[in-house]
Structures are given as structure tokens and as C-alpha cells.
Amino acid sequence: MAAVETYADIRDAVGKLCAQFPGPYWRDLDRRMAYPTDFVQALTQAGYLSILVPEEYGGSGLPLSAAAAVLEEIQHAGCNGGACHAQMYTMGTLLRHGSDAQKQRWLPGIADGSLRLQAFGVTEPTSGTDTSSLKTTARLDGDHYVVKGQKIWTSRAEHSDLMLLLARTTPRSEGMKRTEGLSVLLVDMREARGNGMTIRPIRTMMNHSTTEVFFDDLRVPAENLVGEEGKGFRYILSGMNAERILIAAECVGDARWFIEKASAYAKDRHVFGRAIGQNQGVQFPIAKAYADMRAAELMVREALRLYEAGENPGAEANMAKMLAADASFAAANACVQTHGGFGFAEEYDIERKFRETRLYQVAPISTNMILSYIAEHVLGMPRSY
Numbered sequence: 001m002a003a004v005e006t007y008a009d010i011r012d013a014v015g016k017l018c019a020q021f022p023g024p025y026w027r028d029l030d031r032r033m034a035y036p037t038d039f040v041q042a043l044t045q046a047g048y049l050s051i052l053v054p055e056e057y058g059g060s061g062l063p064l065s066a067a068a069a070v071l072e073e074i075q076h077a078g079c080n081g082g083a084c085h086a087q088m089y090t091m092g093t094l095l096r097h098g099s100d101a102q103k104q105r106w107l108p109g110i111a112d113g114s115l116r117l118q119a120f121g122v123t124e125p126t127s128g129t130d131t132s133s134l135k136t137t138a139r140l141d142g143d144h145y146v147v148k149g150q151k152i153w154t155s156r157a158e159h160s161d162l163m164l165l166l167a168r169t170t171p172r173s174e175g176m177k178r179t180e181g182l183s184v185l186l187v188d189m190r191e192a193r194g195n196g197m198t199i200r201p202i203r204t205m206m207n208h209s210t211t212e213v214f215f216d217d218l219r220v221p222a223e224n225l226v227g228e229e230g231k232g233f234r235y236i237l238s239g240m241n242a243e244r245i246l247i248a249a250e251c252v253g254d255a256r257w258f259i260e261k262a263s264a265y266a267k268d269r270h271v272f273g274r275a276i277g278q279n280q281g282v283q284f285p286i287a288k289a290y291a292d293m294r295a296a297e298l299m300v301r302e303a304l305r306l307y308e309a310g311e312n313p314g315a316e317a318n319m320a321k322m323l324a325a326d327a328s329f330a331a332a333n334a335c336v337q338t339h340g341g342f343g344f345a346e347e348y349d350i351e352r353k354f355r356e357t358r359l360y361q362v363a364p365i366s367t368n369m370i371l372s373y374i375a376e377h378v379l380g381m382p383r384s385y
């Protein structure tokens with residue numbers, strides 16, 4: 001069984017790039033809730049955000065494990081890939097299900113960074129995790145769809161040129177599967193803003209540029225329908241495994257950052273005449289977080305291996321995401337505890353990273369839903385909802 005490539009050269013180069021964006025850069029943005037434009041620009045110029053775009057469209061055409069290596073190292077360096085990770089993988093839906101004309105039109109710009117496709121409009125305020133109940137509609141009117149409804153938590157919408165939107169094109173009716181009748185549209189936000197689409201930022205506990213987006217009879221050209229009408233739910237699902245695996249890799253990177261910070265401080269900080277790290281009460285949570293992080297890392301690799309072998313590793317992608325998010329949050333907690341009062345001081349960056357990594361217990365899928373997936377699809381227990 002071939003192991004996945006770990007891309008030591010890419011990791012090293014990403015680490016060097018990230019070193020140009022140290023703690024003070026992120027602290028300043030965090031205070032102002034501002035977007036890390038320079039950081040995203042540097043990643044774009046170095047070609048990291050187009051790593052998954054095939055070479056024929058101007059990307060590097062590398063496998064998912066290369067993207068995982070990039071994102072893990074970004075987090076490991078104390079930076080925040082959440083600002084742009086979706087630019088790497090959202091185009092996957094277009095790549096897999098779009099027409100040749102759509103790919104020729106959009107992918108080269110996405111690859112060179114002149115077009116940002118990093119807004120993903122799925123979640124709605126009333127339906128939440130129950131995606132098939134979403135209420136945003138897209139009604140065909142001549143050669144346009146007319147979109148009406150609202151999305152919430154559409155991250156990076158203000159920093160995106162395009163949005164991948166999931167909307168209902170066929171009303172739900174008796175006997176129809178809940179997941180049928182949903183379609184994916186590529187919305188050109190540059191044209192849409194002020195012409196039927198309004199974006200409102202939502203302030204959150206971490207700097208994540210998330211928003212709510214309102215559609216009031218927005219007209220989207222019918223040619224922007226991705227794949228077949230009514231099959232959008234399946235297209236979105238097909239991209240979710242990649243997203244979960246990549247976010248799991250980010251959580252492993254976060255965990256490594258917290259563990260390194262915590263163990264270094266535990267060795268340096270002296271209280272009662274000895275290093276605090278000499279106390280097992282301080283050592284053990286860090287050691288446990290390390291073991292959890294390594295276990296999660298193995299699951300990420302297994303998910304990557306299966307994904308790259310052409311399988312659809314729903315169980316492994318979900319488990320990798322859950323284990324890695326748990327490991328990063330346990331590491332974050334141990335890191336705060338190890339630093340005592342200093343864990344709460346902005347200048348240590350720990351409280352910022354703590355807030356940032358907490359997100360991954362909830363998004364892009366919450367832990368409960370992963371456990372439900374395992375219970376139902378792996379262990380064959382009855383569906384609970």
C-alpha cells in the first residue's frame with residue numbers, strides 16, 4: 001500500500017513564506033477584523049492557491065495531499081488559511097461537473113488569482129445543517145435564473161468574484177427525494193452586487209470575513225448552471241470530502257503550533273524554583289494532545305490515500321476532520337493552560353489561535369453530524385434524524 005507523498009519541499013517553502021507574516025501582522029488584522037490581503041496575495045503569487053487546478057488551465061495539477069501539506073504548514077506557522085483555503089478547493093465542483101466552455105472561461109483566471117472563487121453559498125439561517133430544506137429559489141425566466149432568498153455564513157463573500165450557490169430550482173413535491181431539485185449556479189458577484197445581491201458582514205469571535213447574503217430577484221445567466229439542473233446536492237456533496245480532509249490537515253497544523261508553543265514555554269517558565277514542565281500535571285495534557293494530533297494525522301493520511309486512489313472516502317474524511325478538530329482544540333486548551341495568565345494575552349497569539357481553531361468543531365460540519373454519519377453509514381444503526 002503506497003503511502004501518500006508528504007511534500008517536504010513544499011512544506012519548507014510555505015514555512016518560509018509564512019515567516020514573513022508573523023504574529024503582529026495577524027494581531028493587527030484581528031483587531032480590525034480585516035482581510036489578510038497581502039498574505040493571500042503572496043500565496044497566490046507563489047502558486048499555492050492553484051495547486052489543485054489542472055496544468056491545462058494554468059495550475060500545478062497536484063494531488064490533494066499537496067494542498068493538505070500547504071494548509072497544514074500555514075496553520076503550523078501561526079497563520080490562518082481560513083482566509084483563502086476555499087480558493088483551492090471550491091473550483092473542484094466546476095472542474096468535475098462544469099462544461100468545457102465553463103472550465104475554459106473560469107479556471108485560468110482562478111488559477112492565476114485574477115478571479116477569486118472562494119464564496120460557497122449553501123448554509124441558510126432557517127435550514128441550518130438540513131441542507132435539503134434550503135429555501136433559496138432559482139426560477140428559470142428566459143435565459144436567466146431569478147434567485148430569491150438568503151444565505152448565511154457565506155465566508156469571504158466580500159473577497160470573492162464568484163460564488164458557488166446552491167438553490168432550489170424545482171419546488172419540493174410529493175414523492176420527490178428531498179435532495180432532488182437543487183442546482184448549483186456560479187454567480188458573478190461583481191455584476192450581482194447592487195443588482196439583486198446584498199452582502200452584510202457578520203462579526204464573529206474570530207476574524208473570518210463571514211457574511212450573510214441576500215438575493216432579491218438576482219438575475220443569473222442560465223449558462224452559469226453547473227452540470228444538470230436538479231442534481232446540485234450531489235455535486236456539492238462530491239466536493240465535501242476534499243474540504244473535510246483539507247480542513248483536517250489545517251487542524252493538525254494548528255495542533256502542532258499549540259503543542260510546540262506549550263512545550264517550549266513549559267521548559268522555559270520557572271515557578272517554585274523549577275520548570276513548570278517538570279510537573280506531570282503540566283506535561284500530560286501536552287503529551288496527550290501530541291498523541292491525539294499524531295493519531296489524527298494518520299487518519300488524514302488514510303483519507304488522502306483513499307481519495308487519491310479514486311475512492312469516495314466519506315467515513316475517513318469525516319473521521320479525519322473530527323479527530324483533527326478535537327486534537328487541535330485539546331492542544332489549544334492545553335496551550336492556554338500551560339501559559340497561565342499569559343495564555344490570555346493578545347501578544348502571545350494563543351488566544352487568537354484558540355478562537356480560530358474552535359470553529360472547526362462546528363464548520364464546515366459539526367461533530368454531532370459526523371458521529372451520526374459514522375453511526376448510520378459505517379455501523380449500520382438507524383438514522384437518528
Ligand SMILES: Cc1cc2nc3c(=O)[nH]c(=O)nc-3n(C[C@H](O)[C@H](O)[C@H](O)COP(=O)(O)OP(=O)(O)OC[C@H]3O[C@@H](n4cnc5c(N)ncnc54)[C@H](O)[C@@H]3O)c2cc1C
Pocket residue numbers: 119120121122123124127128129130152153154155156204208210359362363364365366367368369372384385
Ligand atoms: C465562521 C463560519 C464560517 C462558515 N462558512 C460557511 C461558508 O462559507 N459557506 C456555508 O455554506 N456555510 C458556512 N458555515 C456554516 C456551517 O457549515 C454551519 O454553521 C454548520 O454546518 C452548522 O450549521 P448551523 O450553524 O445551521 O447549525 P444547526 O444545523 O442549527 O445545528 C446547531 C447545533 O445542533 C446540532 N444538531 C443539529 N441537528 C442535529 C441532529 N440531528 N443530531 C445531533 N445534533 C444536531 C449541530 O451539531 C449543532 O451543534 C460557516 C459557519 C461559521 C460559523
